[in-house]
Amino acid sequence: MQTIHPAAPAAIAALAPLLGDRLTTARAPREQHGANEAHHPAAPPDAVAFPETTQEVAAILRAAHDHGCPVTAIGAASSLEGHHLAVRGGIGLSLARMNRILAVHAEDMDAVVQPGVTRTRLNEELRATGLMFPVDPGADASLGGMAATRASGTTAVRYGTMRDNVLALEVVLADGRIIRTGSRARKSSAGLDLTRLMIGSEGTLGIITEMTLKLHGQPEAVSAATCRFGTVADAVDCVIATIQSGLAVARIELLDEMMLRGFNAYQNSDLPEAPHLFVEFHGSPADVGEQAQAFGDLAGEFGAMGLRWTDRAEECRELWHMRHQAHYATGALDPGKRTLATDVCVPISRLAEAVTHAQALARELALTSTIVGHVGDGNFHCGLRVDPDDAEEMARLHRFTDALAENALRLGGTVTGEHGVGLGKIAYMAAEHGEAVTVMRALKSALDPEGILNPGKMLPPDDEG
C-alpha cells in the first residue's frame, strides 16, 4: 500500500504534532476508510485524521491547502456512491469523533449537533422530549454525511429531505476559514442561501463541523400497513392516486416481486412474491384512522390484496427494519456479486412508466434487479447484482444505467433523487444539467481554487463539458 498523493507526506508531517495518534498512516484504518458498501473499487487515503474540534478541522484544511493535499470527509461511510473514497489519496478526514449533541432547544424544536452524530443516536437522545428528527435514509448514516449528500429516504414525502430540515451550518472552507450559515430563525431572506449551497455539495465546497437541525413532534399515533398487488403498475397507480388525493402519507414504499424474493432468501421467510406497498400514517388517532380508511378504499380500487394494518410500535419498527434491509436482501440474490443501486426520481405522473420501463430493461439485459422506492416522491432504486470482474456483465449493467438515466431525464426527472453524485453519477451530470455544470464548476473554483476538497467527485472534469 503506497502513498498515492505526492503532497500527502508534507501535509501529514505538518499535522502530526497537532493530532498525535489521531492521525494515522497505518494500513488497517486506511483500508477500513477506503472501503465501501457499494460496487466502487476501494480507495484508501494516505492517512486518516480524527479531529475532535472545529479548530482541528480548520488546522487540517490549512495544512492541506498549504501543501495542495486532497482532503476527503468520511462520515459513517454508508454512501452508495463512493463519496468518502479517497480516489486521489491525501487525507481522509473522519468526523467520527465529532459526535456530540451540543444542544436540544425543545421549545424551538431544533437541535445543534456535530456532524458525526448518527440519525438513530439523535433520535434516541430525543425520545424523552417528544421530538424527533425524521429524515430516514435507511442506513444509520451520520447527520453530516446526510447533509453533505442531501439525503432523504422513506419519510421525505411527509417531512422533506435534508434540504428542508437543516436550519444552519458551521463549515470549514478549503483554506481553513470557518463560516456560519443561517441561524436558528425558521426563515431568512438575508443574502445568498449558503446553507442550501453546502447541503448536497458532497464535501467539495467545505467540511460541515456543526449543524442546527429542525425537529418535529413525535406523532401521537402511527399506523402502518402492507398490501400486495397483481402488477407493479397497479401498485404504482395506487401510489399516484394516493398522492393526488392529498392523503398525508408519512411513508409509502414500493417493493417489487424480485425484492420480495430477496427478502425471502435473506430472512428465510415465505412472503408472497408479488409487488407490495408499505405505508404509514402519522397524526392524531382520529386522523390516522381516517387516513388508513381512505387509503384502504383507494388501494381496493387498484386490486390490493392482504391489506393488514398495525398501530403497535414494535410491529411498525419491525416492518421498517425489514424495509431497511433491502440492500442486504438484494445481496441474497445472486450471491457472490456486488450490488449497484440506481436512484432516479421522476414526476409522480410518470412513475408507473419509469418503473415498468426499468423492469423490462432488466429482463431484456438479463440482469438480476430488485426495485424498492420512496414512491410518494417519484423516487425508486433498482438493486442490480453484478460481478465487477465480469466485463460482459458490466457492459450490460452500463447499458442499463445509461438507459435508466436517459429515461428519467426524458420524463422530466433526475438521475439521483437522494444518493448523490459521488463517483457513480458523474457521467450523467452534463446530460442532466447542461450549461449549469459550468456554473457549478465556477462555484467550486471560487470556494476551492486549489481543488483539494474531495477531488474527483460530483463534477465532471472540465474537458468533458
Added chain:
Amino acid sequence: MQTIHPAAPAAIAALAPLLGDRLTTARAPREQHGANEAHHPAAPPDAVAFPETTQEVAAILRAAHDHGCPVTAIGAASSLEGHHLAVRGGIGLSLARMNRILAVHAEDMDAVVQPGVTRTRLNEELRATGLMFPVDPGADASLGGMAATRASGTTAVRYGTMRDNVLALEVVLADGRIIRTGSRARKSSAGLDLTRLMIGSEGTLGIITEMTLKLHGQPEAVSAATCRFGTVADAVDCVIATIQSGLAVARIELLDEMMLRGFNAYQNSDLPEAPHLFVEFHGSPADVGEQAQAFGDLAGEFGAMGLRWTDRAEECRELWHMRHQAHYATGALDPGKRTLATDVCVPISRLAEAVTHAQALARELALTSTIVGHVGDGNFHCGLRVDPDDAEEMARLHRFTDALAENALRLGGTVTGEHGVGLGKIAYMAAEHGEAVTVMRALKSALDPEGILNPGKMLPPDDEG
C-alpha cells in the same frame, strides 16, 4: 433627468434594433420604474426594457455585459427594500411582459410560469383545478420577484417560503448564457443546489426567466378567527404555545394596538385598539373543527377575548384583505410621512422578548410604530412613520433599526425574515454573516465578474468587510 451610467448609451444603442419600442428612455416610464412603495429615494434607470422572451433577456444581458452596463430586474415593484431601484443607472429590465402561465401539471401538482405572473393571477387561473400556490406576501407581487427575494408571508408557517415552493428555474446569467436549474422531480441530490442559490439572490446572480412551482391542494375547509389580548406578551405567548403544541395553523398573525389604531384611521372602523391575533386553519371539516377548538382552549388560557370564528369564504377573504392593507393602514398614522418596515425573525421562544423590546424601543425613541407579524415563524414587522427630510427623526429611526437588528441577532435570529436585503439591510450583513459575507462575495464574482447585475444591492462593498 440625466443619463447616470456612462456605459448605458452604448448598450441602449446596441439593443434598440432588437427591442424597438420595448426599450424606452422616456422620462415617465423611467420615473415609474425608479419609484418605490417604501422610504428609499427614487432611482430611475437610464432606460427600461420590456423583453418578451428568454432570448431577448439573454440579448439584453449580452449587450450589457459587453458594455459594462448595469441591469436591474423589475417585477411588480412591490419590494420594501428597493431591490428594483437602479441606484447605478443602466437598464431597468421589466419582466412585466413575461407573464404567461406556460403549463399547469395538475397530476404532478406543479406549474410552469414566466416570472412576471403575479401570485393572484396564478391562483385565479388555478381555481378550477382544485390547486393553489400558497405563498402570500400580502402585496400582489410577481412570482419572479418573490423568488428573487425569497419571499414568504402569512402562510409560510404551514406551506413554507419561496425556498420550499420552487422546483426549478430557468436563469439567464450575467453574460447571457441560459441555464436550467432543477427539474420537475420532487427531490434531487444531483449536484449543487443552484435553484436555492438563485432564490433570494435578488437579481445579483442572474435573471429568472421561467419557474416551475410546487402547487398544493386547495383546503377542503377553511376556518379563520380573530381575538384580542390584554397585552402583546399574552398574544405572543399564545402563539408560542400554539406552535409548540403542534397545531397545524395555516396562518397566525399578530397585530399590536397601534396597528389596530392604524386600521381604524385607514378604514374608519371602530375595532378595539388592543393586541390581536388573526388565525386560520386549513384541512378537512373535521380537522379544522378540532383545531379551532384546540386553539380556542389555548387562547383562553392566555386571556383571549372576543374570539370569533368564521368558515365563510367571503369573510375569510375580507379578514386577510384587511391584514394585507397593514402597510397602508400604518400610513394613516402620522400622515405625510413615509413608512419604513423592519423584518426581523427570531426563534419562537424569544419572540415575546423581541416584540416587547421593539415596542419599548419605539416608545423610548418617540417613533410612531405599528407591529404586525407572521409570528408562527417568529417573524414580525415594525411599520415606522418617518420624514426622510427630518434629520433628527431619521437619526432616531436609525438608532431604532440598529438596536432592533442587534437584538434579533443576539436572540439567534436574522435581520430579515422575508423582505430581503436590497438597499436597506446591507448595513447589517456583516454583523449577521461575519466571514460568510466574503463567501457570498466570491460567489457573486464567480457568476458576475463585471458586476453588472443589480449593483449596489445585497452585499456590502469589499472594503466594509
